[in-house]
Amino acid sequence: MNSYAKIVASLKESGVNFIVHVPDKILLPIIHEIEKDSFFKSVLVTREEEGVGVAAGAYLGGKKAALLMQSTGLGNMLNALTSVNIAHQIPLLIIMSVRGTLFEYNPADAPLGKALDSILKAIGIPYFTPNETNLYDTIRGGVALSETSRLPVAIGFLPGLLERSR
Secondary structure, three states, X not given: OOHHHHHHHHHHHOOOOEEEEOOOOOOHHHHHHHHOOOOOEEEEOOOHHHXXXXXXXXXXXXXXXXXXXXXXXXXXXXXXXHHHHHHHOOOEEEEEXXXXXXXXXXXXXXXXXXXXXXXXXXXXOXXXXXXXXXXXXXXXXXXXXXXXXXXXXXXXXXOOHHHHOO
């Protein structure tokens, strides 16, 4: 089983059955694995704040949701996260491909990459960056923490993680 399939299995084992995703090249293999599995309902959205709303609606309808996106989209969805998920204690697992760090090629991604940890800390969202050995446990633990705290939890895949853990 490749790392993408293991990530999907971790989501499934945790009962996450509703996946909202914004187009992202790095997470695309995971999205393809999700779309092959009838356990999941997969919804493509065009903006991150739209994803927050769709995931919140799914939760209110009895689903367990995750949002897959690029970390730079955090800036787009701050108001939605704070006024919907945090204010109303709606759990959400956020899986991000982290941009704006080492080896970044797009100058537009660098500022938010530098501030990512600080922004998440400022709004009270726990943030984890797994490595190859704890990747699957971090996903399962993130789902559990989100449910227990009734708040979003963010997991960031640093550059190269998915390639190294294949």
